[in-house]
Amino acid sequence: MAKPNVLIIEDSPSLALGYAAQLEEAGYLVTLAATLAEAREALSSGTFAAALLDLQLPDGDGLTLLEARTEDAPAFIVITSDGSLSRAIAAMRLGAFDFLVKPVSGTRLLSTIRSAVDQVQAAHKQAPKGLPKDDERFHGFIGRSLAMQQVYRTIEQVANSRAAVFVTGESGTGKEVTAEALHAASRRSSRAFVAINCGAIPENLLESELFGHVKGAFTGAVENRIGAAKAADGGTLFLDEICEMELKLQVKLLRFLQTGLIQQVGSSRAEPVDVRIVCATNRDPFREISEGRFREDLFYRLNVIPLHLPALRERGGDILLLAERLAASIAREEGRGEMELSNASRAQILAHAWPGNVRELQNSLRRAIVTALGNEIEIDIPHGTAGxxxxxxxxxxxxxxxxxxxxxxxxxxxxxxxxxxxxxxxxxxxxxxxxxxxxxxxxxxxxxxxxxxxxxxxxxxxxxxxx
CATH class of the missing domain: 1.10.10 (Arc Repressor Mutant, subunit A)
Structure with a gap:
C-alpha cells in the first residue's frame, strides 16, 4: 500500500522539520512548503491526503487556501497559537478538518493526521451516499419551511467536518435528532453514535460515564468501564444539556478537546480517542457564561459550528404537516387504523403557541388518539394556552x-x-x-x-x- 502524502505548510524551518520527522517516522511521505506560493504549486502538482496549515505565512493568509479548495483537496489541519483561536474557528467554518494549538504534542499530531487520512481514504473508496432530497423529510426531520431548509443545508455542509457543533433551541425542537442527522449524513455513520445527557446523571458519576473507570476506582466500581467517549471512538459523541455540566468536569472536557486524550477514573494512562463532538442546550449559553456557570474557553471550543433550531411556532405550515405525519404514525402504533384530524383540531393546532414544541405536539396527539371514540382526532389543548x-x-x-x-x-x-x-x-x-x-x-x-x-x-x- 502506498504511503499517504502529507503537505506541511509552515514558514518556521524548525517547526516544519520537527513535524516532518515525526510524520516520516510514522510512515508518511512529507512535502514542505514555506509560503502560499509554494503551497499552491505543491497542491497543483501533487495529491495529498492531509495538509498541516499555518495561517500566518510570509506572502499572505493561509485561509485563502481553504477558500479556494476543491473536492479533491487534502484534509486541512490548521496549526495556530492560543491568540489566534478565532481564526482557527473561521478555518473550521471554511471546511478545515481540525485545528491544533501550538505547541503540539507528537501524540496529538499523529492521531489527528491519522484521522484525517482515514477520512480521505474512506471517501475515495466509496461513492458519496447522497442525502435525501425530499423537501418534507430529512434524516428524521419532517418539514419544508424556510427555517428548516436552512437547518438541513447546514447539516449537509458540515456533516463530514470534524468541527464541534453547538446546537441550541427550546426544549422539544429536535436537538438529538439534529445530532443523529449529523452522524447519519457523515462518513462516520458506520461507527457508533453515543448520546449522554449531562443533566440526567449525578455529578459524581458523570466523569465515569463520560471517560470510563477502572475496577476499584471508587466504591461500586466492580468492573472496568470504557465510558461514552471511548465507546464513540471513530463516531460521534453527543453531549446533551451541556450547560448542566459541573465546572470541575468542564475543565476535564476542555482538556480532552485540546489533546484528544482520555484518562479513565482511577487510571494513570491516557489514550487517544477520535470522536466528533456535538453538544446541545436549551439554555442561553451567553447568560450561563456571564453568571459563571459555564466556562467561556470551553464554549468557544464547542461553538465552532453554531446551529440554532427554530421553535415549532416559527415553522409556519410545518405545524400541520408534522401533526398529520405524527398522527398517522401514532395511530399505527396504537393499532387504531386510519385516523384524521378534525377541522376544529387543525384550527387549534395552528392557534396554539406550542411552548413544548414537537414533543408537546406529539404528546397531545397521542392523548387524543388513545381516547378517540371514532376515527376523527379531536385534540384537546388546555384552556387559555392557545394563541x-x-x-x-x-x-x-x-x-x-x-x-x-x-x-x-x-x-x-x-x-x-x-x-x-x-x-x-x-x-x-x-x-x-x-x-x-x-x-x-x-x-x-x-x-x-x-x-x-x-x-x-x-x-x-x-x-x-x-x-
Whole structure:
C-alpha cells in the first residue's frame, strides 16, 4: 500500500522539520512548503491526503487556501497559537478538518493526521451516499419551511467536518435528532453514535460515564468501564444539556478537546480517542457564561459550528404537516387504523403557541388518539394556552393612535393593524423585537421571554441588523 502524502505548510524551518520527522517516522511521505506560493504549486502538482496549515505565512493568509479548495483537496489541519483561536474557528467554518494549538504534542499530531487520512481514504473508496432530497423529510426531520431548509443545508455542509457543533433551541425542537442527522449524513455513520445527557446523571458519576473507570476506582466500581467517549471512538459523541455540566468536569472536557486524550477514573494512562463532538442546550449559553456557570474557553471550543433550531411556532405550515405525519404514525402504533384530524383540531393546532414544541405536539396527539371514540382526532389543548404567543407578539405593536395593545386581552380578538400596512414581514418582526427590548430596558433575556423565543434568536437578529 502506498504511503499517504502529507503537505506541511509552515514558514518556521524548525517547526516544519520537527513535524516532518515525526510524520516520516510514522510512515508518511512529507512535502514542505514555506509560503502560499509554494503551497499552491505543491497542491497543483501533487495529491495529498492531509495538509498541516499555518495561517500566518510570509506572502499572505493561509485561509485563502481553504477558500479556494476543491473536492479533491487534502484534509486541512490548521496549526495556530492560543491568540489566534478565532481564526482557527473561521478555518473550521471554511471546511478545515481540525485545528491544533501550538505547541503540539507528537501524540496529538499523529492521531489527528491519522484521522484525517482515514477520512480521505474512506471517501475515495466509496461513492458519496447522497442525502435525501425530499423537501418534507430529512434524516428524521419532517418539514419544508424556510427555517428548516436552512437547518438541513447546514447539516449537509458540515456533516463530514470534524468541527464541534453547538446546537441550541427550546426544549422539544429536535436537538438529538439534529445530532443523529449529523452522524447519519457523515462518513462516520458506520461507527457508533453515543448520546449522554449531562443533566440526567449525578455529578459524581458523570466523569465515569463520560471517560470510563477502572475496577476499584471508587466504591461500586466492580468492573472496568470504557465510558461514552471511548465507546464513540471513530463516531460521534453527543453531549446533551451541556450547560448542566459541573465546572470541575468542564475543565476535564476542555482538556480532552485540546489533546484528544482520555484518562479513565482511577487510571494513570491516557489514550487517544477520535470522536466528533456535538453538544446541545436549551439554555442561553451567553447568560450561563456571564453568571459563571459555564466556562467561556470551553464554549468557544464547542461553538465552532453554531446551529440554532427554530421553535415549532416559527415553522409556519410545518405545524400541520408534522401533526398529520405524527398522527398517522401514532395511530399505527396504537393499532387504531386510519385516523384524521378534525377541522376544529387543525384550527387549534395552528392557534396554539406550542411552548413544548414537537414533543408537546406529539404528546397531545397521542392523548387524543388513545381516547378517540371514532376515527376523527379531536385534540384537546388546555384552556387559555392557545394563541398565547400571538397575543404576546401583538402586544408589542403600537396601535394607530400610539397606544399599546393590551397584553392581557382574552382570546384572539380582532386587532386593528392598519398601522402596519406597507411594511414587510421582516420590518414587522424587527419592530416587535426592538419594542420588546425597549420595554425590558435592554434586557435581551427578558425580551426573549416575553416573546417566547430563545435569547440566541434575538442575538442573531441584532448581529444581522447591526452588520
Amino acid at each position: 398565547r404567543t400571538a397575543r404576546a407578539a401583538l402586544a408589542t405593536f403600537p396601535s394607530p393612535q400610539g397606544m399599546p395593545v393590551p397584553a392581557d386581552m382574552q382570546g384572539l380578538a380582532p386587532v386593528n393593524l392598519s398601522g402596519l400596512e406597507g411594511l414587510t414581514l421582516a420590518e414587522v418582526e424587527r419592530m416587535v423585537i426592538e419594542a420588546a427590548i425597549e420595554r425590558q430596558n435592554g434586557n435581551i433575556t427578558q425580551a426573549a421571554k416575553s416573546l417566547a423565543v430563545n435569547p440566541s434568536t434575538i442575538y442573531r437578529k441584532l448581529e444581522k441588523w447591526n452588520s
